[in-house]
Amino acid sequence: MFQETEIKLRIDPETANSIRTHPILAARQAEGWRSGVIYNQYYDTPDKRLASAGVALRMRRDGDQYIQTLKYNADSIAGMSTRKEWDWYLDSPDLDLSVLDSHCWPADLKDVDTRQLAPIFRTDFKRTRALIRWQRNMEIVEVEAAIDEGSIETAESSDSICELELELRKGPDIAVLELAHSLAESTALMPCDLSKSERGYKLLVQAEPNYERAFLQWADTVKVRTAMRDIGQALLADLVSLSEHFYTSHDWTSFCRLHRKLGILHQYFQVFRGNIPKLVREELIEYADAFFNDHQMDAFVSLNEINRDDYAESVFNSWIRSHRWGRLLIGFGKWLHTELSGSDQSIGATGKTSDYVLISWLKNEIVRTMDILQKPHINLPGEEKLMRYGVISRPIPLRLSFILGCFWSFLDVERPSSLLRELEELAFCMDRFPLDSGRERVVYESSLKELQRWDEIITSKIHEHVF
Numbered sequence: 001m002f003q004e005t006e007i008k009l010r011i012d013p014e015t016a017n018s019i020r021t022h023p024i025l026a027a028r029q030a031e032g033w034r035s036g037v038i039y040n041q042y043y044d045t046p047d048k049r050l051a052s053a054g055v056a057l058r059m060r061r062d063g064d065q066y067i068q069t070l071k072y073n074a075d076s077i078a079g080m081s082t083r084k085e086w087d088w089y090l091d092s093p094d095l096d097l098s099v100l101d102s103h104c105w106p107a108d109l110k111d112v113d114t115r116q117l118a119p120i121f122r123t124d125f126k127r128t129r130a131l132i133r134w135q136r137n138m139e140i141v142e143v144e145a146a147i148d149e150g151s152i153e154t155a156e157s158s159d160s161i162c163e164l165e166l167e168l169r170k171g172p173d174i175a176v177l178e179l180a181h182s183l184a185e186s187t188a189l190m191p192c193d194l195s196k197s198e199r200g201y202k203l204l205v206q207a208e209p210n211y212e213r214a215f216l217q218w219a220d221t222v223k224v225r226t227a228m229r230d231i232g233q234a235l236l237a238d239l240v241s242l243s244e245h246f247y248t249s250h251d252w253t254s255f256c257r258l259h260r261k262l263g264i265l266h267q268y269f270q271v272f273r274g275n276i277p278k279l280v281r282e283e284l285i286e287y288a289d290a291f292f293n294d295h296q297m298d299a300f301v302s303l304n305e306i307n308r309d310d311y312a313e314s315v316f317n318s319w320i321r322s323h324r325w326g327r328l329l330i331g332f333g334k335w336l337h338t339e340l341s342g343s344d345q346s347i348g349a350t351g352k353t354s355d356y357v358l359i360s361w362l363k364n365e366i367v368r369t370m371d372i373l374q375k376p377h378i379n380l381p382g383e384e385k386l387m388r389y390g391v392i393s394r395p396i397p398l399r400l401s402f403i404l405g406c407f408w409s410f411l412d413v414e415r416p417s418s419l420l421r422e423l424e425e426l427a428f429c430m431d432r433f434p435l436d437s438g439r440e441r442v443v444y445e446s447s448l449k450e451l452q453r454w455d456e457i458i459t460s461k462i463h464e465h466v467f
Helices: 013-019 023-028 174-184 196-204 224-249 252-271 278-292 295-302 305-321 324-338 358-373 382-389 395-407 417-428 439-464
Strands: 002-010 034-044 055-062 065-072 080-090 118-136 139-153 158-170
Touching (some): 002 174, 013 139, 023 118, 055 196, 118 158, 118 174, 118 196, 139 174, 158 174, 158 196, 174 324, 224 252, 224 305, 224 324, 224 358, 252 278, 252 305, 252 395, 295 305, 305 324, 358 395, 358 439, 395 417, 395 439
Antiparallel strands (some): 002 080, 002 158, 034 055, 034 118, 055 065, 065 080, 118 139, 139 158
């Protein structure tokens, strides 16, 4: 058994060709590019027990070599994952069931009759690979760069494969993200958290992505740093999942969900702005704001449903081609992996707000938000509001959505689902609910009451503990 650490990046055929001569890879290339076709057959029981247990079993033919592999699923960050893997080199394409013992076989599958394992889909592709080697902080790093081009085939459907994998062979995990981030500066890359086997299973069972993940039930003594890390990782996972879903579906609804999640990311950077280092902030906030406020979005209001699908695809493709999409997601993942992981490169230090107790910090943010809601301009009619104050109203419901949506479980209160839906409509459907319709005032009054209730709960908690 060994730990496989790699980052998976969607590319197009044009990018696949340019990767081979990319200056960064060329300067660090330890071995020349070599190509070969790899054939892979995946197996599972008729009721997909392996997939349910989070493992994948395949037989690979690479040249004259047969390799049986068992892999565990893994959580990913900006396309980078670390998973357990077992390989057995065999003399034939037949599965060797005798090696699937307790050393690798999940406990959830101990009652499975392995004789029921049968082929379910294939992933056959041409792999062009090279060994990349460089020195990082007095340490040698080795990464295999592999360009895979082929297809995933089930009995009834198929999907194309065109991706770049950067697999760590030697050195620290962060080196893979650093390499991907450097490539993203001049290359159209899209992080993908789905392995080829997971994509194969998605072809068998079409499903919507999980874009509303539950946040952790933190202890009262948890620090702001932990909340920043956990919320950031959940947002990044949602963005990668939603972008992957739109990449394959090209439908307007999934693009709307992606854009709304960008709005929440926009507020993540605003709310935690003081805890993000300047160099990171300048890049990540700039890109997040650019996507969220993309002027191309204005055209959607006048388009019919069919044209919206096509236009959404063109907008998303422009995000990827501009290199900004890859730089935002990979850069965000790199920051979460280092500055918020407690590593020796972390930004936290005694006295920084990232080291404050979360509940005290949250009280301050809630009080600040209540002050915003009680400002005179909030209750002005929309046209007068814009004339007198130049107020852009969307950040207000987005700020409320971020706070109410991220911290309800921390305070052990019921999720304010209906209010969150109202705030989402207020932020993203201004053409349906004009500023002077009175709807805004009603939603803000409800939000203020909810925040006042939260403030009372926090005050009580603070009195019970000494922070």
